[in-house]
Amino acid sequence: MSHGQAAIKLPPSQAFSPPEKFELRRCASLQELPMPQLQGRPLKHRYAALHASALQRTDVCRCSFPAAFSNSRRKHLQGSLFSLIGRKIDSASLESHIKKNESAQAPRTGSLTMRARTGSEDGAGKPAASSTSPTDFSSYLVDAGIKAGSALFGKGLPPGLLIQTAEAAWRGTWKIMMSQLAPSNDDGSYKRPESAFRNRIEKGGRFPPEKGRYHLYAALTCPWAHRTLIVHAIKGLDAVVPFSIAVPGSSGLWEFASDSSKSGGATLQTTIDRGAGKKTLKEVYKSQTGGYDGRSTVPMLWDTKTKTVVNNESADIIEILNEAFNDWAAHPDVDLAPKHVAADISRWNDLIYDTVNNGVYKCGFATSQGAYDIAVAALFDTLDAIDAHLQRSRYLCGDQLTLADVRLFTTILRFDPVYYVHFKCSRQRISEYKYLYPYLRDMYQHPGVAATCDLDSICRQYYYSLFPLNPGGLVPVVPRGSDPVGLLQPHSRGKLLSSPVLQSA
Ligand SMILES: N[C@@H](CCC(=O)N[C@@H](CS)C(=O)NCC(=O)O)C(=O)O
Known part of the structure; x- marks a missing residue:
């Protein structure tokens, strides 16, 4: 490069032909990214770009590279743009940063890589089979932003940039997370997904009442699942409808733990899966006859006989527990x-x-x-x-x-x-x-x-x-x-x- 070596080194896997001009737009989804060169790129590169674009203060951030810039220099600058999340930057200011960097007494050695810390890509930059989790993305994005900033500005990031980068990383990750975990209407109001299983337990029906046949999956945190545990307790169904209690695991799935329920605590505690013997609730849902790969929510009522999810809507389950098991309930006369x-x-x-x-x-x-x-x-x-x-x-x-x-x-x-x-x-x-x-x-x-x-x-x-x-x-x-x-x-x-x-x- 005519101005000496760039401080930012991109790994070979990131090499692609940069266009003369490109622009980052606000996009609602990855698919809308107006950068054809990103199609087929590893997902996290596209996320970084989405992230960068979504957080620009203006709707469109245009960047034209001077014709005198070599191809490799354009690559470096474009790569930096993907990582300089939240910062509106044009080629002139980037150029001046690089010049400053080159004349600095202690040149920085930090190199910018676009790799997540989890190593979810193989060496050739192709996405590995398992996708990177949102948590990995967030640390990756923060990491990428900090590395890019450090590479350009040295160890002491200007406070403004630091705040902007942190705010941008958090806000972008939050937006991605909310769009996936908490779907909303166009006006930004939360839209709760419908429960998938709404069968009843009734005499003469597909799921007839039986002592010990049905298993309740619940969790102590969840207010919806808590409803079912209360009705279960008030009706006295311990001997009729056994239950298991899950906890949220680090993977974001409901998991079962060691059986601490025998420790004699005053409250209910997490259990192993006493209904289907699985490690996570997702595995229980998946194992049902015919399979299932949708949301695996608590509470859930499971038929151990046919290996089927009977119902996963708390409003229904509490009605079922109130009325279906009175032949065996300890308190059949309590009608809620x-x-x-x-x-x-x-x-x-x-x-x-x-x-x-x-x-x-x-x-x-x-x-x-x-x-x-x-x-x-x-x-x-x-x-x-x-x-x-x-x-x-x-x-x-x-x-x-x-x-x-x-x-x-x-x-x-x-x-x-x-x-x-x-x-x-x-x-x-x-x-x-x-x-x-x-x-x-x-x-x-x-x-x-x-x-x-x-x-x-x-x-x-x-x-x-x-x-x-x-x-x-x-x-x-x-x-x-x-x-x-x-x-x-x-x-x-x-x-x-x-x-x-x-x-x-
Ligand atoms: N409508 C359901 C909602 C249940 C629900 O949203 N449960 C949450 C815990 S509070 C859950 O299991 N979420 C896991 C997921 O969405 O994957 C009900 O009332 O039973």
Whole structure:
């Protein structure tokens, strides 16, 4: 190169013919990348380019290389652009950086490679069979950005660039992650995927009630799975529907661990897979007759006889557990969905599912300010309405605890420790509500319920492993009032005269 050696060395696998001009555009997906030369390139190169383009402050960043630039120099500059994420750069400023670099007293030795640390590519730069995980991508992107910056500016990155690079790396990774883990509508509001299995367990049906035939897969963190554990406990189904409890593994899959349930703790604990003997829940889903490769969610009800997923929708599973196993349940007379309040249950369910159960996720997973504003307003409108209703009614539908209460409880239990902070549901804590907070304590103290609540696991898993919204991985303390000591304080709700009428919702 006429100006001496470039400080940035690209590996041979990255060699391709650079065009005279190219541009980085904002793209919604990898497929839309307007750079034909990237087609067929390893996925992570395309991600780096997508990342760079998505984060430009302007919509299009054009770059023309002066004709005097040699081919190899264009390659270097273009490669740098892919890595200088978040930084709008033109050939003139890059040129001046390189000149400065060349005249610096202590030349930098850092070389920029486009390889991920995980080595998921073979030596020829072809993607290996297993794809790079999002976590690998994020460390790769951060790494690439820092290396590119260091190569150009030396060890002491200018703070502005450092902040811009970190912000860009995080924001880009977040966008990729949200588009895959939390699908949203065009307006940026979270759209929860439908559950795939909705069979019922009924006498005379495809899945008839039987003692010991069905297995429940659950997790302590997940509010949807928690519903099923509560109904299971209240109905007394230990001897009828065995269950396994999974934890989120580092792979992002639900995994089973050693059987710590025999340690005699006050709460339920993670187990091995007692239903199908697998290591992950995905393997259980996959092993079903006919196979399955979709989302492997908890809760899930498994038929050990036909090796089939019966149902993976918590709203259905709690109804099934409430009504299908009364011939063997320890508490068959406890009916959590009595016919005379069926309409009330259904009305509360509709309102609470949309604005509270799923509403907290709509706040946490919103990808636009407008979508968040709408979700958070709807969430607190409903909580206000419930609080007003609970002034007169011990439970949502009168004097008796129903499935509607179970569905509300698992969300409000997690509210102050998790959703208030992690999902930005921050207008008000549950512990600040006059009636909702004693109601939360009343529910917690209902026989069998406290043993299903593991606030330490909930916090650890939400903040650390379940939703990668917290890159530092620090787990906040459980607030006073939301811990078992607070939840066991007297609630005095037994004295209430109840009204089953939906008052103000
Ligand atoms: N609609 C489902 C939602 C269940 C759900 O989203 N479970 C989450 C845990 S909180 C899960 O297993 N996610 C894993 C995945 O999406 O792959 C239900 O209510 O049962």
